[in-house]
Amino acid sequence: MREQDTKPENAETRPEPVKASKTTEQRLGLVGLVLAIIAFIFAFIPILSFTAWLPAAAALTITIYSLIAKNHHTRVTWVSLIIAAVAWVVAIIVSVMSIMSGASFLFGRPGLPIFALPAGTTTVQYDVTIDNGTIDRITYADPSIGHSGDNFQPATVNYVQPAAPFRKKIDADKRILTNETTYKLVASTDKTGGTIFCTITVDGKIISQQKATGPHATADCSATR
Numbered sequence: 163m164r165e166q167d168t169k170p171e172n173a174e175t176r177p178e179p180v181k182a183s184k185t186t187e188q189r190l191g192l193v194g195l196v197l198a199i200i201a202f203i204f205a206f207i208p209i210l211s212f213t214a215w216l217p218a219a220a221a222l223t224i225t226i227y228s229l230i231a232k233n234h235h236t237r238v239t240w241v242s243l244i245i246a247a248v249a250w251v252v253a254i255i256v257s258v259m260s261i262m263s264g265a266s267f268l269f270g271r272p273g274l275p276i277f278a279l280p281a282g283t284t285t286v287q288y289d290v291t292i293d294n295g296t297i298d299r300i301t302y303a304d305p306s307i308g309h310s311g312d313n314f315q316p317a318t319v320n321y322v323q324p325a326a327p328f329r330k331k332i333d334a335d336k337r338i339l340t341n342e343t344t345y346k347l348v349a350s351t352d353k354t355g356g357t358i359f360c361t362i363t364v365d366g367k368i369i370s371q372q373k374a375t376g377p378h379a380t381a382d383c384s385a386t387r
Contacts, residue, residue, distance in 0.1 A: 190228050194242035197221035201249035208260040214253035221246035283333040287363040290328040290349040290381075295356015297326050298378070303346040305334035316343065323352070345369065347383040355379070 201218035204210040225243040288302045303316035321328070328349070347370070349360045355376050360383040362370040370383040 188236075188238075190224055191236055191238040191242065194221045194224035194228065194246070195238055197224065198242045198245035198249060201253070202245050205249045205253035205256060208256060211253045211256040211260065214249055218246045218250040218253060222250070282336055284336050284339060285365055286332045286334060286345060287361075288328075288330040288332075288347045289359075289361040289363070290324075290326070290347070291359045292326045292349075292351065293357045293359075295354050295358065296352045297324055297328065297358065298322075298350045298352035299348075300324055300328055300350075301346075301348045302330060303344060304332055305339060305343055305345065306332050316345070318346075342386055344384065344386045346385075348380060350374075350380040351376070351378060353377045 197217040198221035201214045201216075201221060204214035204217065221242055225239050225246065228239050229243070284305070286305055288300075290297060290300055300321040302319055304319050305316040307317045316334075345362050345364060347360045347362050349358050351358050351374070356379075357373060357375040358379060358381045359373045360371070360381040361368060362383045362385055364385075364387065369385040369387060372381045372383045374381040
């Protein structure tokens with residue numbers, strides 16, 4: 163004798179669990195990729211680089227969520243993660259460089275970022291000699307001090323009746339010098355006359371030489387570089 167089916171005729175049938183749709187995961191991957199690309203573009207633009215971390219952070223959050231929570235390991239997700247991470251790093255670098263460039267504009271030479279400034283010093287040497295006479299006065303420009311701006315002009319230093327021969331060596335910071343920095347050395351004789359010579363040497367290279375003869379004669383050496 164067959165056993166009768168004891169299942170009620172009106173019993174509800176539970177639907178089988180539906181597998182999670184991949185459509186949402188794919189959309190998340192595409193959104194993360196778009197945000198990562200936007201962040202990557204913004205990262206290379208000096209002003210926009212300050213905001214590039216926003217789409218980069220959003221892209222990283224979405225892609226990491228897709229990888230960990232959804233276990234959605236696709237090429238798009240991994241590409242989004244890499245681009246977003248690179249954009250984050252580039253944005254930081256460009257932003258820091260922009261800040262340094264702005265500081266250079268305010269406190270150094272306008273238009274030249276600090277990271278591009280030449281390091282080290284420039285050695286300037288002033289020499290004055292005289293034949294058959296006495297040095298009355300020497301005036302020279304000191305490039306290690308002075309006004310730093312659009313047109314850097316060194317401070318002026320005076321010597322009265324210095325001993326001959328006269329030599330002054332100055333080490334100036336290259337970051338405060340420009341291509342329009344003027345190096346100047348003026349030397350004069352006293353009433354007894356003689357022949358006076360002036361020489362300006364910058365980093366071992368003579369850039370100006372002059373001489374003058376007679377009472378109260380003036381040798382004027384000057385160069386801009």
